[in-house]
Structure formats: structure tokens, C-alpha cells
Amino acid sequence: MKNISELRQDIVSGDWVVIATGRSKRPNDFLVQKHIPFTQPKSTCPFEKRFPDARVVYGKNGPTEGSDWWVQTVLNKYPAFDKGICAVFNKKGPYVSTNGAGAHEVVITADHTRSFADMTDQEAELVVHMYQDRFRMLQDDICVKYISLFHNHGKLAGASIAHPHSQIIAIPVVPPDVASSLEGSERYFAKEKKCVHCIMLQYDLKEKTRIVYSSKYFAAVTPFASRTAFEIRIFPKVHQSRFEDISPDEQKDFAHVLRVSLAKLYRGLKNPDYNFFLHTAPVNSDVASRVKNSHQAKLDHSYEHYHWHFEILPKTAIWAGFEIGTGIEISTISPESAAKFLRKIKI
Numbered sequence: 001m002k003n004i005s006e007l008r009q010d011i012v013s014g015d016w017v018v019i020a021t022g023r024s025k026r027p028n029d030f031l032v033q034k035h036i037p038f039t040q041p042k043s044t045c046p047f048e049k050r051f052p053d054a055r056v057v058y059g060k061n062g063p064t065e066g067s068d069w070w071v072q073t074v075l076n077k078y079p080a081f082d083k084g085i086c087a088v089f090n091k092k093g094p095y096v097s098t099n100g101a102g103a104h105e106v107v108i109t110a111d112h113t114r115s116f117a118d119m120t121d122q123e124a125e126l127v128v129h130m131y132q133d134r135f136r137m138l139q140d141d142i143c144v145k146y147i148s149l150f151h152n153h154g155k156l157a158g159a160s161i162a163h164p165h166s167q168i169i170a171i172p173v174v175p176p177d178v179a180s181s182l183e184g185s186e187r188y189f190a191k192e193k194k195c196v197h198c199i200m201l202q203y204d205l206k207e208k209t210r211i212v213y214s215s216k217y218f219a220a221v222t223p224f225a226s227r228t229a230f231e232i233r234i235f236p237k238v239h240q241s242r243f244e245d246i247s248p249d250e251q252k253d254f255a256h257v258l259r260v261s262l263a264k265l266y267r268g269l270k271n272p273d274y275n276f277f278l279h280t281a282p283v284n285s286d287v288a289s290r291v292k293n294s295h296q297a298k299l300d301h302s303y304e305h306y307h308w309h310f311e312i313l314p315k316t317a318i319w320a321g322f323e324i325g326t327g328i329e330i331s332t333i334s335p336e337s338a339a340k341f342l343r344k345i346k347i
């Protein structure tokens with residue numbers, strides 16, 4: 001008798017997920033039938049203009065001063081983090097707090113409706129170039145320990161403005177999900193002397209069942225322990241711990257793979273809402289290696305085991321009591337079926 005579900009363990013975090021194939025839905029059942037695309041009128045859109053105080057602006061041919069902009073980075077009007085005094089940890093009884101020193105920026109593309117899925121490779125590449133550019137700038141701030149880069153597409157994914165935009169938040173601590181990913185990779189490396197993501201990727205590339213798309217430098221895969229239906233992760237094929245270190249060639253290739261992955265979701269699942277975000281090594285080690293403090297240099301070395309990647313999580317399910325109460329997520333399609341379905345989507 002066939003089991004109705006399978007528990008799979010994420011070998012980085014140690015967490016379990018449930019692949020409930022017995023409740024099996026076919027890929028077409030994920031088409032969001034009643035999904036109403038998130039739209040807002042262009043006439044009242046705050047992102048139509050080129051911001052006079054934009055930090056960086058690129059036109060289709062590179063940096064521009066004019067109105068021919070394609071992508072601009074501006075400070076968030078309602079920032080969660082801002083310039084301030086860093087590295088002050090306040091203690092009150094058993095409790096600890098620190099200042100929200102850092103930065104909160106918004107990366108806006110010029111087209112009111114065209115998201116990544118509808119961009120050209122060249123347009124997507126300029127956005128990725130902007131991401132890298134801002135990373136390199138923000139990591140120079142001594143307060144910054146981690147730079148979070150993410151994109152919310154659609155209302156279910158938490159977007160409040162429909163016009164496509166990404167956010168970059170530089171913060172003075174390493175966030176828990178990143179810390180858990182770093183620790184898991186480090187644990188595996190200490191035991192096996194190999195990068196856990198390289199091992200998984202080599203296996204998946206050979207086995208092919210979870211590969212959605214593969215290019216010269218990158219692979220888009222549906223993870224063995226997918227947390228949601230149609231989760232996709234994009235990894236550099238050659239081990240690299242920092243996103244901001246990618247070469248111009250890799251940047252071009254990565255933008256293509258990100259665009260293709262999102263276009264396959266867009267066409268295959270009829271424009272689902274999704275979040276994507278980056279997991280990369282913390283930045284304080286960069287500062288540390290510059291000051292050449294031996295203890296800090298050791299910290300720098302400790303992140304070499306990490307393998308940066310992007311995670312794309314379509315909103316195909318809503319967390320309910322079981323997920324919130326246990327942290328175990330239930331995916332109703334196997335990653336192998338999801339990859340097979342997405343491979344066939346022509347874009």
C-alpha cells in the first residue's frame with residue numbers, strides 16, 4: 001500500500017517537512033483559479049517618478065542622471081532601520097536590546113506592471129547589478145552585520161505597493177533563519193569536510209529529477225525537502241559563499257536563471273504571489289578581514305563553508321495551526337513532480 005505522505009529532512013537545518021502526495025494534487029490544481037492579480041492605478045503610483053534623492057539610478061545603458069531610468073534605489077519612506085549608533089547592547093535585567101542601526105532601501109524598476117517574469121534578460125541583469133552594487137556599498141557600514149535582500153510579489157506575499165520593487169535591509173545582527181542555515185552548513189562541513197549545498201547540488205544535477213533549469217553557472221532546483229509546493233532555489237554551481245562576489249559573467253547568467261525561474265512559475269501557475277530572498281554569508285567578516293584582527297579573521301574563515309543561494313517561495317498554501325504550532329510545513333506536491341511540470345513550461 002502506498003503511503004499517503006512522506007517526511008523528508010532538510011539536511012542543513014535538520015527540520016522535517018511533510019510531502020503529502022496522498023492528498024495529491026496535480027500541478028494544474030495549483031493554478032490559482034480565483035486569484036485576482038494585485039493591481040493599483042498608475043495615476044496614483046508613488047513609484048512612477050525618478051526620485052530626486054535616489055541613491056543610484058541606472059538607465060538601460062548604465063548609470064544615468066536623466067529621466068530615462070530603468071532601475072533606481074531609494075531610501076524606504078517608512079524605514080525599519082536607519083543610520084544610528086551601532087554596537088551598543090543595552091541590558092535591562094535579563095533582557096538585551098540594541099539600536100535598529102542600518103539601512104532600508106527599495107529597488108524600483110520603471111515599468112508599472114512588468115515584474116521579473118516579463119523582463120528581458122538585459123533588464124533583469126540591470127536589477128541584479130543594482131542588488132550587487134547596493135550590497136557592496138552597504139557592507140562598508142561598520143554597523144551592518146547582515147544584508148537581507150527580498151522581493152514580495154502580490155498581496156498574499158505581503159506587497160503593499162503593486163508596482164514591482166525589491167527591498168534591501170541592512171541590519172546590525174545575524175537573523176535567526178540565516179544563523180540556522182549558517183550553523184547547519186558549518187556542522188556538516190565540520191563532519192564531512194564538504195559543503196552541504198555542493199553535495200546536494202552535485203547529487204541533484206546527476207539525478208536530474210529536481211532540476212527546473214540549469215545554465216553555465218547556476219542551477220534552479222526544487223529542494224528535496226521543499227517547504228512549500230513549487231519552492232525553487234537557485235545555487236551557483238561552483239562553491240561561492242558571497243553573492244556580492246559574483247563576476248559580471250555570473251551576474252548575467254544569474255539574472256537569466258532568476259528570470260526564467262520566475263517566468264516558469266508565472267506561466268505555469270498563472271501568476272502566483274511569491275516571495276524570493278537571498279541567503280548569503282554575513283558581512284561583518286569583510287570588515288573584520290580589513291582590520292586584520294586575528295580573532296575576526298578567524299570569523300571570516302568560518303563563513304567559507306557557506307554557499308549563497310536565492311529561495312523562491314510561491315504562496316500556494318497558508319500556514320495554519322499545524323504549521324505554526326510545529327514549524328513543520330506540508331507541501332501537497334512532490335518536488336520531483338513540481339520540477340517536471342516546470343521544466344515543460346515554455347517561456
Ligand SMILES: [Zn+2]
Nearest residue numbers: 045048112163
Ligand atoms: Zn507604478
Ligand SMILES: [Zn+2]
Nearest residue numbers: 195198239307
Ligand atoms: Zn558549496
